Each structure stands twice: as structure tokens, then as C-alpha cells.
Amino acid sequence: MLAAIGLDERQESAYRALVALGAAEVGDLARRLTLPEADTERALRRLESQGLAARSSAGTGRWVAAPPHVALGALLARQRQELERAERAAATLAREYRSDAAEAAAHDLVEVVTGAGAVAHRLRQLQLGAAREVCAFVTGTKVVEAQERAAVRGVAYRLVVEREVLSLPGGLMELSAALARDERVRVADRVPAELVVADRALAMVTLTGRGAEPAALIVHASGLLESLMGLFEAVWREAAPLRLGAGGKVMEGAGPGPDATDLEILSLLLAGMTDASVAKQLDLGLRTVQRRVKGLMELTGVTTRLQLGWHACARGWITREHSP
Known part of the structure; x- marks a missing residue:
């Protein structure tokens, strides 16, 4: 779970164990992790470089865990900043690519x-x-x-x-x-x-x-x-x-045709109401309205709501008499 902040499986296991214990000697931690002491110490040094663990002042070879909410929060904030910089760089490169693509051989x-x-x-x-x-x-x-x-x-x-x-x-x-x-x-x-x-x-x-x-x-x-x-x-x-x-x-197959609720939704949408307004008017959830509209588009084989309105009228689902 912590691979996103640069920890491998051993390092994450060492940190989790250290958090559970609060503090531990290298030997005790190695036995808990079933790892050689040398590998355990390398993992602890990596955690130290990330600010997740520190050597205890109580004695040589004893390590303590940094509070997760502080240490991990700082790492995540840094990752978010790096991601934002990468996104801005990607957007810049995309603009450059589009301008160059127009002249591509x-x-x-x-x-x-x-x-x-x-x-x-x-x-x-x-x-x-x-x-x-x-x-x-x-x-x-x-x-x-x-x-x-x-x-x-x-x-x-x-x-x-x-x-x-x-x-x-x-x-x-x-x-x-x-x-x-x-x-x-x-x-x-x-x-x-x-x-x-x-x-x-x-x-x-x-x-x-x-x-x-x-x-x-x-x-x-x-x-x-x-x-x-x-x-x-x-x-x-x-x-x-x-x-x-x-x-x-x-x-x-396309399945059955529209039911009464579908026809009400279509009628209100053709009258110019928004999805949210239709949902409120018919006492439905917004996602329900959107799902039903999507189902009708699938049924008629169209890709836009304008096409759906045309097909609804052409198939006789909606007439002027039915519209509000």
C-alpha cells in the first residue's frame, strides 16, 4: 500500500511492525519480520531517510517509529506536489506536441x-x-x-x-x-x-x-x-x-421500449429542463435520470441527446400533446 511513496514490501513491513511496537531493537524486529538483521537494518535506514523512523537515544541499535499521521502526511503532500508539477509539465508538452503535429511529416x-x-x-x-x-x-x-x-x-x-x-x-x-x-x-x-x-x-x-x-x-x-x-x-x-x-x-438486443417514466423524462428534457430539474420534478435520483437517458440512447443507437430527441419524435414516443 505504501509503494506509492517509494517503500518496497520489506520496508513497509518494517514500518508497520515498528508502528505496532512503538520502538524495537534491530534483532527483535528482525525476528518479528523473519529477516536477517542486515536486511532489517537496511530497511530501517531507508525508513530513516524517508523520515518514518529514527534511532532511539535510549541505546544503540534501538529504533522508534515516527507518528504515521505526521510522517506519512508529509510524504503524501510532497508526492502530490510532485504530481502537480508533472501534470503541468505534461500539459505543456501536450500543447507543444499539438502545435508540432500540425506540421508533422x-x-x-x-x-x-x-x-x-x-x-x-x-x-x-x-x-x-x-x-x-x-x-x-x-x-x-x-x-x-x-x-x-x-x-x-x-x-x-x-x-x-x-x-x-x-x-x-x-x-x-x-x-x-x-x-x-x-x-x-x-x-x-x-x-x-x-x-x-x-x-x-x-x-x-x-x-x-x-x-x-x-x-x-x-x-x-x-x-x-x-x-x-x-x-x-x-x-x-x-x-x-x-x-x-x-x-x-x-x-x-436493444431490450424493451421506454416505460412511462422514460417518456416523462424525455418529455421534460425536450421542454428544456436540466437533468437535475427533471430528477426533482419526478422525485428521482439524478443518477437514475442519467442512467435512463443513457439506456434510451443505447436503445435508439444514437450518441447525442439531440439525436435522441429526434428519434423519440420519429418513433412517436413524444408528441406535442404529451409535452408540457
Whole structure:
């Protein structure tokens, strides 16, 4: 848990033990940790350099723990300051990158990454670097990877998976977990390629070949990237939505139409009310209203509320007589 402030497992164990004891001789602490005394002393010296432990004035070889709320609080404050400086530096570099990217040579717009480790690293980097949306094609050659999803940071996910994924070991479990995270998932008989696009600004296309080393293309902002995004949108429109049914079962299809509450929400939104106002008017939670609107957008296959309003009128869900 304390790795974020630079402590390894031994150092953290030594600090926890020292906190529990208050103070201890090196030998006693070593026996408690089942470590050689030399390793225990090295861990204590590292804690001393971090301000987490100090040598006792009571005797040579005796150590005392620094109060956690003081020592750890100072370390965390320093880490936050360093993180803020890193974020400012990253923002500056991003601005410089965008200004330079406009003049990038054609051969700089596409990178080739080779090797399983390098490809996996760039994929993880691409997802964690997303700020708004990740769009992806998932082929039947592997199950959806859910580790360290950007969705936990509020990044939207749209996935189109090959039907074969549904029959892979663990495939339904991964898709069920994705739907539970409010990721939007659709299924198609086949998808053109393994593709991931982050914020419509950077894409990865996996290259496959028999006996060949894993490789991928990294595509930067360009006409090619726009074409890849257009391909994704075309496949997305034609794919069938997946949803969670009773008992968390993954089901294909858009599900039932809007109920009376959905229609009330739509009517009030079309009248110009905000989500918060609708929630108050109908005595619903704000998240409930937002979840229902998102479900209606999924049902109609649209990506904006303006499109949802048009579809609601076109399908006869909302008429002038029903509007406030």
C-alpha cells in the first residue's frame, strides 16, 4: 500500500511492525519480520531517510517509529506536489506536441510497434491516456481485457465484439463486467480488425500473421485516423447492442421500449429542463435520470441527446400533446 511513496514490501513491513511496537531493537524486529538483521537494518535506514523512523537515544541499535499521521502526511503532500508539477509539465508538452503535429511529416503519422511486450505496453498507455472516450473492435482471438480500465476515471467505452467472443472461455464474464461498468457493448458477426481509438486522436491497429512477431500500427491524427474512426462508427451502427438481463445475464438486443417514466423524462428534457430539474420534478435520483437517458440512447443507437430527441419524435414516443 505504501509503494506509492517509494517503500518496497520489506520496508513497509518494517514500518508497520515498528508502528505496532512503538520502538524495537534491530534483532527483535528482525525476528518479528523473519529477516536477517542486515536486511532489517537496511530497511530501517531507508525508513530513516524517508523520515518514518529514527534511532532511539535510549541505546544503540534501538529504533522508534515516527507518528504515521505526521510522517506519512508529509510524504503524501510532497508526492502530490510532485504530481502537480508533472501534470503541468505534461500539459505543456501536450500543447507543444499539438502545435508540432500540425506540421508533422507523413511518415511520422504512423508508428510500427513490434514485440508482444511493446504492443501490450502501448495499448495500456493508450487506454490510460484517454480523457474522454475509448472505442474498440474486439476480435475472437482474445477476450476483452479489463485491467486498469480508463472507465474508472469517467472515460466512456464503446466496444464492438465479434460474436465468437461470446463463446470464448471467460468471454461472457468479461462482457458482463464491462456492462456493469456502464460500458456500451455491441456484437457483430465479424469486425474488420483489432482496433482501439482514444479520444479520436490516437489509434492502434493490431497486425497479425502466422508465425510472425506481434506488431501494431500506432496512427496519429490524420486522414487515416479519421477513416478508421469512420469505419468504427459504421460497424457500431450496424451491430446489435448487448445488455444485462435478469441475474446479470448478458443478452443481445436493444431490450424493451421506454416505460412511462422514460417518456416523462424525455418529455421534460425536450421542454428544456436540466437533468437535475427533471430528477426533482419526478422525485428521482439524478443518477437514475442519467442512467435512463443513457439506456434510451443505447436503445435508439444514437450518441447525442439531440439525436435522441429526434428519434423519440420519429418513433412517436413524444408528441406535442404529451409535452408540457
